[in-house]
Amino acid sequence: xxxxRSEQAPAQTGDDAAPRQLxxxxxxxxxxxxxxxAALAALASDKxxxxxxxxxxxLHLVLDLHPVRREVFMSGKEARIIPERCSACGLxxxxxxxxxxxxxxxxxxxxxxxxxxxxxxxxxxxxxxCTSGAVELLDARRGEWFVSDTRHGLLVHAHLDIGxxxxxxxxxxxxxxxxxxxxxxxxxxxLVDGPPGIGCPVIASVTGANLALAVTEPTVSGAHDLQRVxxxxxxxxxxxxxxxxxxxxxxxxxxxxxxxxxxxxxxVVGELSYDTRVVRAQVEGKSIxxxxxxxxxxxxxxxxxxxxxxxxxxxx
Numbered sequence: 001x002x003x004x005r006s007e008q009a010p011a012q013t014g015d016d017a018a019p020r021q022l023x024x025x026x027x028x029x030x031x032x033x034x035x036x037x038a039a040l041a042a043l044a045s046d047k048x049x050x051x052x053x054x055x056x057x058x059l060h061l062v063l064d065l066h067p068v069r070r071e072v073f074m075s076g077k078e079a080r081i082i083p084e085r086c087s088a089c090g091l092x093x094x095x096x097x098x099x100x101x102x103x104x105x106x107x108x109x110x111x112x113x114x115x116x117x118x119x120x121x122x123x124x125x126x127x128x129x130c131t132s133g134a135v136e137l138l139d140a141r142r143g144e145w146f147v148s149d150t151r152h153g154l155l156v157h158a159h160l161d162i163g164x165x166x167x168x169x170x171x172x173x174x175x176x177x178x179x180x181x182x183x184x185x186x187x188x189x190x191l192v193d194g195p196p197g198i199g200c201p202v203i204a205s206v207t208g209a210n211l212a213l214a215v216t217e218p219t220v221s222g223a224h225d226l227q228r229v230x231x232x233x234x235x236x237x238x239x240x241x242x243x244x245x246x247x248x249x250x251x252x253x254x255x256x257x258x259x260x261x262x263x264x265x266x267x268v269v270g271e272l273s274y275d276t277r278v279v280r281a282q283v284e285g286k287s288i289x290x291x292x293x294x295x296x297x298x299x300x301x302x303x304x305x306x307x308x309x310x311x312x313x314x315x316x
Contacts, residue, residue, distance in 0.1 A: 017188070018179075018183065019048070019179060019182035019183060019187055019188055019189055019190050020188060020189050020190070020210045020211075020311045020314070021175075021179065021189075021190045021192060021208060021209040021210050021211075022040075022189065022190070022191055022192065022209065022210065022211050022212075022213060022307065022311060023052075023192040023194045023205050023206050023209040023211075023212050023213070024036060024037050024040075024191075024192065024193055024194055024212075024213045024214075024215060025194045025195075025196075025202060025205075025206070025212055025213070025214050025215070025229050025233075026194075026196045026214065026215045026216065026225070026229070027196065027197065027198070027214070027216065027222065027224070027225020027226055027228055027229045028196050028197065028221070028222075028225050029056070029196040029197075031196075031215045031216060031217050031222065031245055032215055032217075032245040032246070032272070032278075033193065033194070033196065033215045034053070034058055034059050034193055035278055035282065035287070035288065036213075036215055036243065036245070036272075036300065037049075037059060037191065037193040038059060038062045038063065038287035039287040039288050039289045039297070039300045040191060040300070040304055040307075041063070041150075041152040041153070041191060041287065042152055042287045042289040042290055043289060043300070043301065043304045044189060044191060044304070044308075046186075046187050046188045046189060047153055047182070047187050047188070047189035047190065047191050048153060048154050048155075048156065048178050048179075048181050048182040048185070048187045048189070048190050048191070049063075049150070049152065049153060049154065049155040049156070049178070049190075049191050049192075049193070050155070050156045050157070050174055050175055050177075050178035050190055050191070050192045050193065051155065051156070051157040051158070051174070051193045052171045052174050052175060052192055052193060052194050052195055052201065052204070052205040053193055053194065053195045053196070053201075054143070054157075054158040054159070054160045054167050054170045054171055054174065054195070054201065055160055055167055055195065055201070057157050057158060057159060059155070059157065059193045060148065060150070060155060060157055061282075061285065062281075062282055062285050062286060062287055063148075063150035063151065063152060063155060064150055064151045064285065065148045065149075065150060065155070066148055066149040066150070067146055067147075067148045067149075068147050068148060068149055069146060069147035069148075070144060070145075070146050071144065071145050071146075072141055072143075072144055073141070073142050073143040073144055073145050073158065073160075073170050073173065074139045074140065074141055074142065075140065075142045075165070075166040075169050075170070076122045076139075076140045076142070076165065076166055077122035077124065077137040077138065077139065077140055078115075078117055078120050078122050078137070078138050078139075078140035079100070079101075079115045079120050079122065079124070079126050079127065079135055079136070079137055079138075080115055080135070080136050080137075080138055081101070081112065081113050081114055081115055081126075081134050081135055082134050082135075082136060083104075083106045083110070083112040083114075083134075085132050085133055085134035086112040086113055086132065086134040087131070087132045087134070088103075088110075088111040088112050088113060089131065089132075090103075090113065091129050091130065091131070092113060092126035092129060092130055092135060093113055095125055095126065095129050096125065096126055097125075098119050098120065098121050098123075099119060100115055100116045100119035100120040100121070101113050101114070101115055101116070101126060102114060102116065117140075117163075118162075118163040122137065122140060124137055141161065141164075142160060142161055142164035142165060142166055142170065143158060143159050143160040143161045143164050143170060144158065144159050144161075145157070145158035145159075145170065145173060145174060145177070146158065146159075147177070147181065153187070154181055154185070154187075156174050156177045156178040156181060157174065158170050158171075158173070158174050167195075167200070167201050168199075168200035168201050168203065168204040169204075171195065171201045171204035171205050172204045172207070175190075175192065175204065175205060175207070175208065178190050178192070179208070189311070192205055192209070194206070198228050198229060198232045202229075202232065203232070206232070206233060206236055206238060207236070209236075209238055210238075210239075210311060210314045211238065211239050211240075211241065211307070211310055211311055211314055212229075212233045212238050212239070212240045212241070213240075213241045213242075213243060213269070213307060214226055214229045214230065214233070214240060214241070214242050214243070214266075215243050215245055216242065216243070216244055216245070216257060217244070217245055217246055218244055218246065218247050218249060218250035218251070218252075218253035218254040218257060219250065219253060220253070222253075222257075223253065223256065223257050223260065226242065226257065227260075230264065230266060239310065239314065240266050241266065241267050241268075241269045241306075241307060241310060242257070242261050242266050242267065242268045242269065243268070243269060243270040243271075243272065243303060244257055244258075244268065244270070244271045244272070245272045246272065246273070246274040247271035247272060247273065248271075248273045248274055249274050254271060258271075267306075267310075269303050269306040269307055269310075270299055270300065270302065270303030270306070271299070272296050272299050272300065272303075273295050273296050273299065275288070275294055275295065275296040277291055277292075277294050277296070278296065288300065289301075
C-alpha cells in the first residue's frame with residue numbers, strides 16, 4: 001500500500017519524547033463524544049488518532065478512511081472437539097456450565113459432540129474431563145484492528161467480532177499501537193475516542209493518558225454519569241476537564257453541573273450549544289469544524305485552546 005500521508009513528513013518532537021495522550025470519555029453513549037473528537041481532529045496538528053470504542057467504533061465514518069494495515073485480534077481460547085477421536089460419552093456436555101457443547105453427527109452419521117463457539121468461554125474444563133483426548137483448545141479470534149490514513153492523520157481503530165470478548169484487551173492494543181505509531185512518526189499527541197461508561201474498556205483507555213475530557217449533557221442522568229466518570233478518572237490520578245454538550249437546552253442543569261465541577265476542582269472547558277448543523281455535517285462525512293462557520297464550531301475552537309494549554313502544562 002502507499003505511504004500514509006501522515007508519514008511522509010514527520011515532525012520529530014525528540015528522540016525519546018513520549019506523545020501526550022488526551023482521552024475523551026462520556027458516562028453513556030450518545031452525548032456527542034465522537035462528534036467532539038472528530039472536531040478536535042480537525043483542529044489539532046501533529047497527532048495520531050485512536051478509536052478505543054471497539055464495541056461500536058464509528059469515528060472513521062467522518063474521516064475519509066484509507067486502510068494501510070489490517071490485523072486479526074486473537075485473545076483467549078476456544079474449545080474444539082475432534083470428531084474422529086470423540087467417543088460420544090457426553091461427559092464434556094454434562095460438565096460444561098455454559099451449555100456450549102451439544103450432540104452432533106459426523107458426515108457419516110456417527111454420533112459425536114460439537115462446541116458452539118459463541119457460547120464457549122474457553123475455560124478448558126471439557127479438555128480436562130475428556131477421556132479420549134478429543135478436545136483441543138485453540139487460540140480464539142475476537143476481532144480485527146486497523147491502521148488507516150485519513151484526511152486528519154493516521155487512525156488506529158478496531159472491530160470486535162459478534163460475540164467477541166476481552167474488549168478491554170483490544171482497547172489496550174489499539175491504545176498501545178497508536179502510542180507506538182505516534183512515537184515512530186514523531187507526533188506529539190494521541191487523541192483517543194474512548195468507550196462510553198466506566199467499565200473495563202474505559203479503564204483500558206485511560207491507562208497512560210495525560211488528560212481526560214468528559215463530555216456530558218445537561219440532564220439529571222448526564223450529571224450522574226459524569227460523577228461516575230470523574231470518580232474513575234480520579235482513581236487513576238488523572239486531571240479531568242469537562243464539556244457540557246447542548247448546554248442551552250437546559251441552562252439550569254448546565255449551571256448545576258458547573259457548580260458541582262467547581263466544588264470538585266474539575267474545570268468546565270466548554271459549554272456547547274445545540275445545533276442541527278452537527279448532524280448535517282455528519283451526513284456529509286464531515287466534522288462541524290469543516291462544515292462552515294457556526295457558533296458551536298467557534299465554541300469548540302475555544303475549548304481546544306484551553307485543552308491544548310492544559311496538555312502543555314501536564315507535559316512540563
